Amino acid sequence: MNVKNTITLSDRYMRYAEQQVEDGQFPSVEKVVEAGLDELMRSGDGMTQEHHDAVTAMANEINRRLDGPRDKWISMEEDNLFDRVRARIADRQQAK
Template identity: 50%
Template structure:
């Protein structure tokens, strides 16, 4: 559904939007505004830390079983710390 709404643009913003239309980059000033809003929504979604965590969890779930860190009960943090120490020890300069 599309809703019609009047939007106030500064003279500078209107000139820029009209130039984008004249250059053939957008079919209308309305489409320039829509693109700007779409980019803002995308940026807001990517700055959401939970969205990033969800992507990382999905990525890790796709790893083969032998590349996953097995974690069980109360020993979970000890196992993670040991894994990190092993990784640091095998990397150049411990980083």
């Protein structure tokens, strides 16, 4: 069932949608809007495909590193990251 509705798009979005139609990517502006909504629905959390791909790439890199040899890992005892973060937080709190 189709429901007729009227929406207002900014010039930027309308130009983009019309360009997609002119380029033959979509048959109508309506289909461009539907494709955008489909993408949001597929992502389930409102995350764009670009963001989803970036998160997936980061997860893949983390897993790749976890699968690497443990002697290449940075020991928590050798790394002062948390000390640096705590110092930075303390500095910011003192600056307030």
